[in-house]
Structure formats: structure tokens, C-alpha cells
Amino acid sequence: MPKRGYHHGNLRQALVEAALSLIEAKGPTGFTLSEAAKQAGVTPAAVYRHFEGREDLIAEAARQGYEIFADVMQYAYDKGQPSAMASFEATGRAYLAFARKYPGHYIAMFESGISVNRTPELAAVSGRARNVLERAATELSAHIPADKRPPASMFSAHVWALSHGVVELFARNSPGTSSPFSPEDLLESGIGVYLRGLGLVPPDE
Amino acid sequence: MPKRGYHHGNLRQALVEAALSLIEAKGPTGFTLSEAAKQAGVTPAAVYRHFEGREDLIAEAARQGYEIFADVMQYAYDKGQPSAMASFEATGRAYLAFARKYPGHYIAMFESGISVNRTPELAAVSGRARNVLERAATELSAHIPADKRPPASMFSAHVWALSHGVVELFARNSPGTSSPFSPEDLLESGIGVYLRGLGLVPPDE
DNA sequence: TGTACATCAGTGAACGCGCGTTCACTGATGTAC
DNA sequence: TGTACATCAGTGAACGCGCGTTCACTGATGTAC
Numbered sequence: 253m254p255k256r257g258y259h260h261g262n263l264r265q266a267l268v269e270a271a272l273s274l275i276e277a278k279g280p281t282g283f284t285l286s287e288a289a290k291q292a293g294v295t296p297a298a299v300y301r302h303f304e305g306r307e308d309l310i311a312e313a314a315r316q317g318y319e320i321f322a323d324v325m326q327y328a329y330d331k332g333q334p335s336a337m338a339s340f341e342a343t344g345r346a347y348l349a350f351a352r353k354y355p356g357h358y359i360a361m362f363e364s365g366i367s368v369n370r371t372p373e374l375a376a377v378s379g380r381a382r383n384v385l386e387r388a389a390t391e392l393s394a395h396i397p398a399d400k401r402p403p404a405s406m407f408s409a410h411v412w413a414l415s416h417g418v419v420e421l422f423a424r425n426s427p428g429t430s431s432p433f434s435p436e437d438l439l440e441s442g443i444g445v446y447l448r449g450l451g452l453v454p455p456d457e
Numbered sequence: 458m459p460k461r462g463y464h465h466g467n468l469r470q471a472l473v474e475a476a477l478s479l480i481e482a483k484g485p486t487g488f489t490l491s492e493a494a495k496q497a498g499v500t501p502a503a504v505y506r507h508f509e510g511r512e513d514l515i516a517e518a519a520r521q522g523y524e525i526f527a528d529v530m531q532y533a534y535d536k537g538q539p540s541a542m543a544s545f546e547a548t549g550r551a552y553l554a555f556a557r558k559y560p561g562h563y564i565a566m567f568e569s570g571i572s573v574n575r576t577p578e579l580a581a582v583s584g585r586a587r588n589v590l591e592r593a594a595t596e597l598s599a600h601i602p603a604d605k606r607p608p609a610s611m612f613s614a615h616v617w618a619l620s621h622g623v624v625e626l627f628a629r630n631s632p633g634t635s636s637p638f639s640p641e642d643l644l645e646s647g648i649g650v651y652l653r654g655l656g657l658v659p660p661d662e
Numbered sequence: 663t664g665t666a667c668a669t670c671a672g673t674g675a676a677c678g679c680g681c682g683t684t685c686a687c688t689g690a691t692g693t694a695c
Numbered sequence: 696t697g698t699a700c701a702t703c704a705g706t707g708a709a710c711g712c713g714c715g716t717t718c719a720c721t722g723a724t725g726t727a728c
Contacts, residue, residue, distance in 0.1 A: 305682070
């Protein structure tokens with residue numbers, strides 16, 4: 253998409269994409285408004301036609317990330333239905349798949365320091381993503397005898413934490429943290445053991 | 458400890474501590490050499506008597522963190538002995554306790570972007586910490602029938618990922634990520650379910 | 663105990679840099695007639 | 696189809712700022728005799 257003439261045509265989105273690739277390459281710290289503008293073939297001042305400033309641009313990148321994230325989670329959930337277990341496992345896998353496929357978005361969402369409560373819109377879409385996982389956990393918890401059932405929000409938190417930890421420690425070219433296992437295997441096996449611990453998978457499968 | 462006269466007395470360590478408190482307060486991004494110097498009551502230039510530069514100062518903060526971390530993990534491990542299970546659980550708890558007690562160190566170690574391979578010394582001490590967890594996992598794995606035993610390095614990775622995820626998502630004043638459960642409860646219960654899944658805890662305990 | 667001197671740990675001024683942001687402007691586009 | 700004009704999306708120069716880093720310096724400390 254060559255920039256033609258004075259007007260860019262789709263600068264707003266081009267800036268978001270430049271921001272994403274910079275964030276992916278250099279971390280949220282390394283991202284600068286000026287560089288994003290440059291990468292989009294435009295003067296830094298032009299950014300202010302479309303965003304309030306640096307933070308606002310990052311927030312928009314994060315928002316788009318949450319949007320994709322929620323869709324991906326929802327899709328995984330639907331695909332697993334009507335099995336609660338299949339839906340649950342699929343959403344876990346989807347979490348990692350998202351982090352790997354959209355690293356720039358992931359960083360903007362979880363590591364850039366922008367708050368999800370920055371705008372109502374951002375809060376809404378992040379809530380939508382979280383709800384998918386919680387719904388899957390709730391349905392799954394119905395299969396556990398009520399007396400030994402942990403709250404659904406608790407094991408949704410467990411899976412979320414495990415997924416996030418795997419992403420941060422093993423799916424990023426982390427500082428010296430290598431492992432003989434792929435992040436996918438780690439998460440898959442980790443969730444497997446966990447579900448067995450909940451009594452949802454026969455112990456000798 | 459009032460600064461007296463021209464000479465500071467213990468500037469090197471004072472700078473490390475200033476760096477830690479700044480990193481804790483503002484994230485690794487927010488940390489600046491100049492501010493650390495100011496907080497230690499000294500000119501920015503004075504820093505260069507003790508460190509090669511900004512990065513070097515952060516690295517030293519991280520190094521001290523790893524040192525404490527390794528000690529804490531080792532202590533927890535020892536306290537759990539001779540029970541492999543007790544040692545394993547204790548190291549998991551120690552991980553979270555460390556993250557909460559030394560947030561500045563934790564951030565310098567895991568979120569500042571400095572590589573553990575920056576210096577041999579840093580690599581060594583981080584390896585020491587990791588080894589404690591792996592040893593605990595290895596011993597524990599001896600209690601699992603060999604045919605259904607996952608590699609020890611795998612479940613040490615699981616616990617590490619879970620711990621890290623809990624810290625990042627729930628133990629920090631994270632962006633909108635609140636939970637009705639304390640990080641301690643989340644980690645404790647998560648590890649509990651996990652160990653049950655490994656067949657190391659009776660299913661109806 | 664007193665003096666001379668080397669060493670050390672700080673100062674403070676200066677640097678070049680890239681940043682985010684502002685401003686008055688101008689070139690391109692689209693619409694009315 | 697052609698012209699006038701409003702609107703819009705960009706430019707480019709400028710700003711103030713704080714940063715990390717360097718340098719020649721100086722005040723304090725410690726040691727030798």
C-alpha cells in the first residue's frame with residue numbers, strides 16, 4: 253500500500269500498525285510516537301490529527317488487541333461446545349495462540365502499563381474476553397460434585413495465570429529462560445494435570 | 458543515615474536502593490539514573506564512580522535480587538526437608554513471598570529487560586535459584602510411578618509459570634485485574650490441584 | 663603529633679540527543695452551483 | 696464541465712525538557728615519614 257501524495261488515506265490504522273510492530277520489536281519502552289510516525293511515512297505532528305497523544309495511540313492498539321482476543325476466545329469456546337471440557341481446553345489454547353500470533357497486541361494489552369479502565373470502551377472489551385474464560389470455567393465446574401467444587405472464578409484465574417506465566421517466561425525470547433519444551437506443550441500438559449487434579453479427567457488416562 | 462560532608466560513605470549501595478525504590482514505584486521504564494542519584498543526594502556524575510552506567514546499575518539491583526531469591530528458595534527447600542512434597546510446596550510459596558516482599562528486585566529481575574546472560578555472575582546466581590526449584594521437582598517426581606512421570610523440569614516449569622502468572626496478574630496493582638482471592642490463596646490452591654493431578658495427593662483430601 | 667602528598671569520591675557545567683507536543687501554514691479533496 | 700470555496704489532513708519549524716554521559720576540577724581522606 254504505497255503512500256500516495258499529500259494525503260495518506262488510512263493514516264490512523266497505519267499508525268496503529270506501526271505502533272504494534274515497534275512495540276513488538278522494542279517493548280513498550282522502546283516505542284516512540286515519532287518513530288511510529290516516521291514508519292508510517294509521516295511527520296510526528298500528523299499523529300495528532302488522529303490521536304490525542306502517545307498514550308492514546310497505545311490504548312487504541314491495546315483495544316484492537318482485546319477485540320481480537322475476545323473474538324478468538326469466543327471462537328474457541330464455541331468450537332468446543334457442547335462439551336464444557338472441550339470449550340475450556342480450547343480457550344486455554346487460544347490464549348497462548350493469541351499471544352504468539354499477535355505479540356505486539358499482547359504486549360500493548362498486558363505489558364504497556366495502560367490501564368483497562370482508561371476508557372469505558374476498553375473496560376468493556378477486556379471484560380468480554382475475560383467473560384468467555386469464566387463462562388467456560390463455570391460450565392466445567394458444574395461437572396464437579398458441589399461439595400468439592402472450587403469457585404469457577406478461581407480456576408479460571410488458575411488457568412489464566414498459568415497461561416500468562418507460560419507466555420511471559422517461555423514464549424518470549426526471555427532472559428535466559430529456555431526450556432526443552434515448547435510453550436504449547438507446557439501449557440497443554442499443565443492444564444491436563446490441573447484438570448486431572450480437579451477430578452475431571454480419569455487419573456490413568 | 459544522614460549524609461555527612463563531601464563523601465557519602467556508602468554511595469554504591471545507596472544508589473542500588475534508590476534504584477530499587479524507583480523501579481518499584483514507576484516501573485523499569487520510569488527509572489532514571491539522574492533521579493536515583495538525586496534520591497541518594499548526589500550528582501548524576503557521581504554514579505559513574507561506582508557503575509558503568511544506567512544498565513549496570515539495574516543489573517546490580519537484579520543481581521542482588523537473585524541472590525536474595527536464591528537464598529529464600531534454598532531456605533524454603535531446606536525447611537521442607539526431608540519431605541519432597543513439603544519442600545516443593547514451600548519453594549512455590551517462597552516464590553510468591555519473595556515477589557511481594559521485594560517488588561523492586563522482582564521487577565528488576567523479571568521485567569526490566571536485562572538479560573540474565575549479561576554477566577557470568579548474573580547467570581550463575583539466577584541458575585542457583587532455578588536449581589533449587591528443579592531439585593525439589595526432581596525429588597518429588599521420584600514418588601510418581603516411572604511410567605506416568607512427567608519430566609521433572611516440566612513440572613518445575615509449570616509451577617514456575619503458575620507462580621509468575623499469579624504474581625503478574627494478581628499480586629501487582631494490575632490493570633483492572635482484580636480477583637476475589639488473594640494471590641497466596643490462588644497459588645496455594647492452584648498448586649494443590651496440580652499436585653493432586655499428578656497423583657501425589659489423595660483425590661479426596 | 664605534625665606535615666606533605668597521593669588517592670579517592672564527589673562537584674558542576676556542559677554536551678548532544680530525541681522526545682512529545684504546539685502552531686501557523688499549505689496542499690489536496692470534495693461539494694455547490 | 697468548470698469554477699469558487701470550505702474542509703480536511705498533512706507539513707515543517709520550533710519549543711522546552713530531561714535524559715545519559717564526559718570532563719576538568721576540587722574537597723576530603725588516609726598514609727608515610
